[in-house]
Amino acid sequence: MRKAAIAVLGAVLALFAGTSFYRSRHLREPVVPGPGVSRVVKLGDYFAPIRGTVNDANVYVLEGKEPGGTILLLGGTHPEEPAGRLAAWIFTENAVLTRGRILVILSANRSATTATRLGGAYPPDFTIPTAWGGQMFRMGDRWSNPLDQWPDPEVYLHYPTRQELAYVDIRNLNRAFPGRPNGTLTEQTCFAITELIRREKVDIEIDFHEAELQYPVISTIVAHEKGADLAAAASMFISSLEGFSIGVENSPKALRGLSHREIGDATDAISLLLEAPEPFLDATRGRTNRELLLTGKDEFVVRAGKRGLLFEKIDEKGWPIDVRVGRHTSTVLQLLEIWSADHADKAVDVTGVPRYGEVIQKGTGAFLKDPKTVDPAKLYFE
Amino acid sequence: MSATTSAAIVLAVMVAAFVVAKLFKISTELSLFAAALAGALAAGDGLPARALVEGAFTYFDIVLIFVTATLFMNLLKESGAAAFVVRAILRRFHRHKAPLFILLALLLLVPGALTGAGSVTVLIMGGMAATVLATMDIPGPKIAAIIFVIAGLSAAAPPVNLWAMLTAAGVNMPYVGFFLPLLVPCVVLALLTIFILGAKAKPVDLAKALAELPEAPARMNWFRVATPFVVFFLLVVAGRVFPFDVPVLGLPLMFAAAGAAALLLSPVKIAFFRTSADTVHQLLPLIGTLTCAGILVEIMALTGVRGLIAITAVTLPVTVVFLTLAVTLPVSEAVLMWGAAPVLGVPLVLLFNTIGLNPVVALAGMSVIWPLGDALPPTAIIGRLTTSTVGMKGSYGKFLKYCLVPGILIAIVGTLMVVFSKKLAFLTVF
Numbered sequence: 001m002r003k004a005a006i007a008v009l010g011a012v013l014a015l016f017a018g019t020s021f022y023r024s025r026h027l028r029e030p031v032v033p034g035p036g037v038s039r040v041v042k043l044g045d046y047f048a049p050i051r052g053t054v055n056d057a058n059v060y061v062l063e064g065k066e067p068g069g070t071i072l073l074l075g076g077t078h079p080e081e082p083a084g085r086l087a088a089w090i091f092t093e094n095a096v097l098t099r100g101r102i103l104v105i106l107s108a109n110r111s112a113t114t115a116t117r118l119g120g121a122y123p124p125d126f127t128i129p130t131a132w133g134g135q136m137f138r139m140g141d142r143w144s145n146p147l148d149q150w151p152d153p154e155v156y157l158h159y160p161t162r163q164e165l166a167y168v169d170i171r172n173l174n175r176a177f178p179g180r181p182n183g184t185l186t187e188q189t190c191f192a193i194t195e196l197i198r199r200e201k202v203d204i205e206i207d208f209h210e211a212e213l214q215y216p217v218i219s220t221i222v223a224h225e226k227g228a229d230l231a232a233a234a235s236m237f238i239s240s241l242e243g244f245s246i247g248v249e250n251s252p253k254a255l256r257g258l259s260h261r262e263i264g265d266a267t268d269a270i271s272l273l274l275e276a277p278e279p280f281l282d283a284t285r286g287r288t289n290r291e292l293l294l295t296g297k298d299e300f301v302v303r304a305g306k307r308g309l310l311f312e313k314i315d316e317k318g319w320p321i322d323v324r325v326g327r328h329t330s331t332v333l334q335l336l337e338i339w340s341a342d343h344a345d346k347a348v349d350v351t352g353v354p355r356y357g358e359v360i361q362k363g364t365g366a367f368l369k370d371p372k373t374v375d376p377a378k379l380y381f382e
Numbered sequence: 383m384s385a386t387t388s389a390a391i392v393l394a395v396m397v398a399a400f401v402v403a404k405l406f407k408i409s410t411e412l413s414l415f416a417a418a419l420a421g422a423l424a425a426g427d428g429l430p431a432r433a434l435v436e437g438a439f440t441y442f443d444i445v446l447i448f449v450t451a452t453l454f455m456n457l458l459k460e461s462g463a464a465a466f467v468v469r470a471i472l473r474r475f476h477r478h479k480a481p482l483f484i485l486l487a488l489l490l491l492v493p494g495a496l497t498g499a500g501s502v503t504v505l506i507m508g509g510m511a512a513t514v515l516a517t518m519d520i521p522g523p524k525i526a527a528i529i530f531v532i533a534g535l536s537a538a539a540p541p542v543n544l545w546a547m548l549t550a551a552g553v554n555m556p557y558v559g560f561f562l563p564l565l566v567p568c569v570v571l572a573l574l575t576i577f578i579l580g581a582k583a584k585p586v587d588l589a590k591a592l593a594e595l596p597e598a599p600a601r602m603n604w605f606r607v608a609t610p611f612v613v614f615f616l617l618v619v620a621g622r623v624f625p626f627d628v629p630v631l632g633l634p635l636m637f638a639a640a641g642a643a644a645l646l647l648s649p650v651k652i653a654f655f656r657t658s659a660d661t662v663h664q665l666l667p668l669i670g671t672l673t674c675a676g677i678l679v680e681i682m683a684l685t686g687v688r689g690l691i692a693i694t695a696v697t698l699p700v701t702v703v704f705l706t707l708a709v710t711l712p713v714s715e716a717v718l719m720w721g722a723a724p725v726l727g728v729p730l731v732l733l734f735n736t737i738g739l740n741p742v743v744a745l746a747g748m749s750v751i752w753p754l755g756d757a758l759p760p761t762a763i764i765g766r767l768t769t770s771t772v773g774m775k776g777s778y779g780k781f782l783k784y785c786l787v788p789g790i791l792i793a794i795v796g797t798l799m800v801v802f803s804k805k806l807a808f809l810t811v812f
Contacts, residue, residue, distance in 0.1 A: 012431075013431045013434055013435055014435060015431075016431035016432070017431040017432045017434065017435035017436070018435075020432040021432070021435075116436065118436055118437070118439050118440040118442075119436075119437055119440035119676055119679045119680050119683065119724060120680070120683055121433050121436075121437075121680050121681070121683040121684035124432065150632075151630060151631070151632030151634065152443070152630070152632060153625070153630045153631070154632070154633050155557070155558065155621075155622065157622065157625040157626075159625075159626055160626075162625070164556060164558045165556050165558075166550065166551065166555065166556035166557055166558070167557065168551060170630070180626065182626075183626070184630065214736070283552065283553070283689075283692055283728050283729055283732055284689050284692045284693045284696065284729060284732075285686075285689050286385040286389060286686035286689040286690070287385065287388075287389075287425070287685060287686040287689075288683050288684055288686075289684075298385070298689075299384060299385035299386065300385060300386075300686075300689045300690065300692070300693040303693050303697060304693060304696065304697070307696070307697050309696060309697075309733070309736050
């Protein structure tokens, strides 16, 4: 009797949980290509073994009428850091280019968007409010879904440097660059992105991230040495013009597998990584829910800050998603303006993308397009 | 209501549910599950099916390692390899107490070091080691204490230390550099334990000991004993030397391959399916505890209780944290078993890292202290397992009394490793 009761309880839990897991793995996130998008290709076009896999991401190509430089924006390297995906989304749906090209990947590790952290109690999804109701996004995790890549090794050795990394990081896109053609799904995805950068002759690659406040690399641009001057200038202009401060960190040469190090080393592109503060990721966070994800307000993290345990300020106002998204959009715009001023032949002129102040004032949702107003044939899904 | 008050109420409800469940003689794993359910209800999250199931898979990989490694050890035992090794050691060293103690301690360390579970040491080597020690006129509770303490140290010994692995994963720290910081204290403390508790031991009565030990099969030899271990280590080494040519196998498959070698090389026919079923049956309470600890950890994260514990731990004065490690770690282990690592280990390592200590050595020091809790109620799984496996007569209190001296030594060494972790950073070479 007792065993039967436990079995029934298990079956009921499995049914409800299974439905939730299925829904979040198959949730379709609509993308309304903006006026700047001239075509959409697939990551598999640059490396055939990725074609048709869960990580065969859409690559949105935004082109101006005049030739110029080429920029790659990477969203969703770590999907549990949603401000990066949302900033990339805003560029895809709003940017208008007069010169140059911007390539945008919204789900660099699409597999990682389909799982949430075991033991972490992440919500399966979150909704950004909009004037037309709201758009739902998958929450995601830091690592590729074990359903797509498993088991993990006893220790992960990075290719090609053989640096020893945590076993679980074999599923971390930002520990697997420049990638390995005959490697794991995550390594192959990195290789495909590196191939895209080489073939499209990308000048600057920008990888969007967020970090816990207890992590020392936060509110900063991490720059490969090729991009150190550009990042420093952007930091200076942002601090004086945009209403927020952002630092600059040199990409360490001893830490391997990260986009800012490996892409810069393996290709001609300048590689940069942007970090915004996300209290949701802190180990001392309180209730783990959608509200914390979107408001960034947490009493316990504030207490940790008062004890000097954090590397970024936090108060009762938290770190709302609009602030984090706005930091990313403004940083990219500043980088492009400085780059274009210094490289006339490689300029990328973009309009239509809101800056920090505008995102905070109107909200991220104001820059997401209503998929119901678009011909379904013109919609894309992540 | 503030987040602190809300989380404190939920924590109180979880503790109450656990205590009530234990009072009703419900098993530890189901009591943990009851605590998780009560916590979710008290926090207003209802019955969060997704979180409960997701939490149950938190330690799934570790469970697989646990099962395959224990199956490997059980196959070795069934093949007669374990008896062969113990008998050989006895014949060679029965006149020399010191080398005999050293070899017994090292033999007791191996199964737990490979599997990360002290229970495997107790189940595989405990009975035979107890037989040998009994012939030296050591009292039953003292024998149980020797085996329990070394089994705990074996669980902390490298390469597999589940407390360190779980905590490292929780702070995004590679499980790298732990080998020496874990090996040195575990070996030294295991030797100290057997020499202190066995100080009054008499020389072995060889004839009596050999008569009481299980016979090793006639065709058993060192090649058959060593080859399964060689298979395991070759697979580990291959993954490290040729990482880009060898497919990722994972530890469970490596242990399974070693088990297959033990099966094929066994001089006696082993009932494989019976041994497999026995292995799973033997591990069910521990698998259940790991599964329910994962559920509990997930619900604690969901409700903010994990954050409350974490922020309380990291905002205590550092001296207080150091001085109470010897109590908080074993007590957390007694309640949560490995679940203590993500709940308490993660914030403590973050704190130690923030104040400039070496997180690898500090975590290794904590990992040496944690297993002491396995003798304490409410779980006391390994303590109870040890006393029953060695057939101890006498009270559990007497067994605990004999554990006290090595326990204090372990607590002191572990705490000193945390406090002086920066100076011991040279140990983190691989």
